[in-house]
Amino acid sequence: DQQVKQNSPSLSVQEGRISILNCDYTNSMFDYFLWYKKYPAEGPTFLISISSIKDKNEDGRFTVFLNKSAKHLSLHIVPSQPGDSAVYFCAARFNDMRFGAGTRLTVKP
Amino acid sequence: NAGVTQTPKFRVLKTGQSMTLLCAQDMNHEYMYWYRQDPGMGLRLIHYSVGEGTTAKGEVPDGYNVSRLKKQNFLLGLESAAPSQTSVYFCASGGGWAYTEAFFGQGTRLTVV
Numbered sequence: 346d347q348q349v350k351q352n353s354p355s356l357s358v359q360e361g362r363i364s365i366l367n368c369d370y371t372n373s374m375f376d377y378f379l380w381y382k383k384y385p386a387e388g389p390t391f392l393i394s395i396s397s398i399k400d401k402n403e404d405g406r407f408t409v410f411l412n413k414s415a416k417h418l419s420l421h422i423v424p425s426q427p428g429d430s431a432v433y434f435c436a437a438r439f440n441d442m443r444f445g446a447g448t449r450l451t452v453k454p
Numbered sequence: 455n456a457g458v459t460q461t462p463k464f465r466v467l468k469t470g471q472s473m474t475l476l477c478a479q480d481m482n483h484e485y486m487y488w489y490r491q492d493p494g495m496g497l498r499l500i501h502y503s504v505g506e507g508t509t510a511k512g513e514v515p516d517g518y519n520v521s522r523l524k525k526q527n528f529l530l531g532l533e534s535a536a537p538s539q540t541s542v543y544f545c546a547s548g549g550g551w552a553y554t555e556a557f558f559g560q561g562t563r564l565t566v567v
Contacts (some may be wrong), residue, residue, distance in 0.1 A: 372478045388458070388561055391555035391556070438554075440504075441510070442487060444498070444499075
């Protein structure tokens with residue numbers, strides 16, 4: 346029972362353009378949603394989060410949007426940089442924390 | 455500040471052997487988690503703990519046991535390892551009601567042959 350889904354395994358964008366990563370969830374009890382970034386051979390690191398009572402949270406180049414009615418959230422990275430190339434995991438929290446399968450972002454110079 | 459430390463970093467086991475993975479955190483977090491990462495599957499929750507002396511099952515608990523005897527440590531045990539348990543294991547602490555995000559260790563790469 347995968348409660349958090351990332352349906353795009355990979356995304357490739359040009360440096361300077363916008364990257365949009367998507368995530369869907371099924372459990373309406375989730376109260377916080379998070380994005381993590383992971384480089385090879387390292388543990389995931391926290392990027393940005395959003396409470397279920399908000400619809401947008403911004404931190405520098407990163408913005409997360411939440412559409413509760415659609416049970417959908419997205420991460421926007423503007424402008425994208427080569428150093429942003431990594432695997433991005435969407436996560437959702439209730440009693441525990443569940444993750445999606447991840448999206449590999451490649452930003453080309 | 456060490457954060458979350460996992461021991462060991464690499465291990466090769468034979469089928470049927472047992473082992474314990476240790477996770478230690480120095481941030482006084484109540485919540486701790488064990489995940490496994492497999493290609494195409496993302497991070498799947500094995501077990502978690504909401505405080506010292508507590509444990510709870512996650513998505514994929516079968517074949518694993520855990521213990522949280524001390525607040526700073528969360529142990530993951532494999533009693534009889536199987537090739538299907540070949541994976542990268544990540545421990546995390548934080549999250550829960552006091553902290554929004556969880557902090558991850560560097561991972562343990564386990565191969566069962």
